Amino acid sequence: MxxxxxxxxxxxxxxxxxxxxxxxxxxxxxxxxxxxxxxxRKPFYDKRAAVIEKIPNFWVNAIVNHPQISMLVDEEEEDCLNFLKKLEVQKFENGFRVKFIFDENPFFDNGELIKEFQLGPNTEPKSTSTIIEWKENMDLSRKQPQIIDANRKRGLEQKTFFSWFSDNKNPAADDIAEVIKDDLWPNPLKYFVSSDENVIDEETPAV
Amino acid sequence: MxxxxxxxxxxxxxxxxxxxxxxxxxxxxxxxxxxxxxxxRKPFYDKRAAVIEKIPNFWVNAIVNHPQISMLVDEEEEDCLNFLKKLEVQKFENGFRVKFIFDENPFFDNGELIKEFQLGPNTEPKSTSTIIEWKENMDLSRKQPQIIDANRKRGLEQKTFFSWFSDNKNPAADDIAEVIKDDLWPNPLKYFVSSDENVIDEETPAV
Ligand SMILES: [Ca+2]
Ligand SMILES: [Ca+2]
Ligand SMILES: [Mg+2]
Ligand SMILES: [Mg+2]
Structure with missing residues (x-):
């Protein structure tokens, strides 16, 4: 040299x-x-969570009315998500976690399902999720998804809610997790409200 | 209600x-x-760029010695990247761009190839890249990649450097762009130096 x-x-x-x-x-x-x-932000998220807990089926309605997330949810999964009492997104220095808190339910024993993302910048992106303790014959991840609602399952999406939850193969490109963090969590009322309109539509007989 | x-x-x-x-x-x-x-940071990046321009083949050596980026580069592309005079990463509010600035070369007419990423949070992720004006019979993106250096093309990577450059199908999960932005650009000397060791190794006859 x-x-x-x-x-x-x-x-x-x-x-x-x-x-x-x-x-x-x-x-x-x-x-x-x-x-x-x-x-x-914390006191407002806490206040919001307390009010949301008083509204029956708030989160499942917000989820099944969200344009992207709803595409995952098949009919049996929707039954299961009726027991979803609380949803929380926690951000930390190099990632975030989504916490699904459930009432006692006929599907699994866990009270809490957590999916957590570690996203660098100095480490390989990585995600982990709680192992779901399905009750006997209730493992929804082993059943063929029921594509009953054509509207909801439009597109090429083959994943279901629980297969998404347990899949940690591509943590750096998990669109659903991003949408939960950046769209559902910041304003779930927006989707719950459109849910309420759907309920009214469904009660109106088709012409 | x-x-x-x-x-x-x-x-x-x-x-x-x-x-x-x-x-x-x-x-x-x-x-x-x-x-x-x-x-x-700007004055230090400017100073660094000025010094780098005085070192022949700095960027091509840093690139072909980077563990991930090198896997893209086939032999003819490496010849082409010998004309890469300057590489720049510019970050802006909702994205970044990578600028490849070339000397006159026998492969294409462009002086600058730019790949730019718009990454939300309120819009769909999107990337665009300069259309390469290949000279006659020099379009490297139309040739079958030459897998001469087994070491360099290990893994299942089928992409080449220029097919990566022109591919904008999955902007939210472009690992190569991320690696350029977060690893090569922050410290290219690290990879150039390991390049220099390779050159010495290559000159030493195998035992
Ligand atoms: Ca509904
Ligand atoms: Ca070398
Ligand atoms: Mg809440
Ligand atoms: Mg420079």
């Missing part, structure tokens, strides 16, 4: 050190902003 | 308004932090 190349490497190296330090400081400041706003 | 339900909806709605405002303020503050650090 000649002197000019050696000098060039050392110059680049110096730039790298400055950039590394700036990157470190930037992520620290961004984390501070996020921590501050998580604290400010 | 009974009075209790009406009240519940109005309570949730009030929470949503507060949350929306906090979300808006949080993203504004995060953007401010990012803008501030982009400005602080």
């Amino acid at each position: 000649d002197e000019a190349t050696r000098q060039a490497f050392s110059d680049i190296d110096e730039c790298q050190k400055e950039l590394d330090e700036l990157n470190y400081m930037a992520s620290k400041e961004i984390l501070q902003v996020e921590t501050k706003y998580n604290k400010l | 009974d009075e209790a339900t009406r009240q519940a909806f109005s309570d949730i709605d009030e929470c949503q308004k507060e949350l929306d405002e906090l979300n808006y303020m949080a993203s504004k503050e995060i953007l401010q932090v990012e803008t501030k650090y982009n400005k602080l």
Whole structure:
């Protein structure tokens, strides 16, 4: 290596050190902003959760009326999601988790199903999910999905809700998890309300 | 709708308004932090780019020695990437772009190839790339990839560098673009240096 190349490497190296330090400081400041706003948001999320718990079937209605998430849910899964008491999204430094909290139900023994995403930037994206303890003969993930509602299962989507939940093969491209985090969770009322309109439509006889 | 339900909806709605405002303020503050650090980083990126331009074949060596990116590059593409003068990653509010700046070369007429990602949160992920103006009979994207270096093409990767560049079918899960943005761009010297060791190895006769 000649002197000019050696000098060039050392110059680049110096730039790298400055950039590394700036990157470190930037992520620290961004984390501070996020921590501050998580604290400010918490009382409103808590209040919202308390009110939602008083509305029967709130989450299942929001889910089956969400344009993307509904496409996953087959009829038996919808029965099961009627026992979904609470849904929570928790964000943390390098990822997030979705918590599904269930009432006692005839399908499985778990009280809580958690799907958690670790998304870098310095590690391989990874997701994990609670192993579902299905009651005897109730394992919905082993049944063929019932495509009864053509509207709801339109598109090429072959996944069902519980197969999505348990599938951790492609954590960096989990559209459903993203939609829950960035669309359903920020404003579930929007979808619950359109659910209510559907109920009215369904009661109206077709002309 | 009974009075209790009406009240519940109005309570949730009030929470949503507060949350929306906090979300808006949080993203504004995060953007401010990012803008501030982009400005602080710029002189070091500029200095680094100026030094890198003085080192012959810097980027092609960094690329063919990067464990993931190298798997894309077939032998003819490597010849072409020898004309890559400059590589730049520019981040903006909802996405980023990768700029490949080329010297005049026998493969195509473009001086700059740009691949750009728009990644929400409120829009569908989308990517676009410069249409490559291949010179006659030089269209590398139409040739069968030459799998000469078994080491480099290990794994099931069927893509080549230019087919990756022009493929915009799955912008939300473009691992290569992510690796360029989050690994190659932050510290290319790391890979260039391991390239230099390879060159020395290649000159040493096998025992
Ligand atoms: Ca309905
Ligand atoms: Ca080499
Ligand atoms: Mg809640
Ligand atoms: Mg540069």
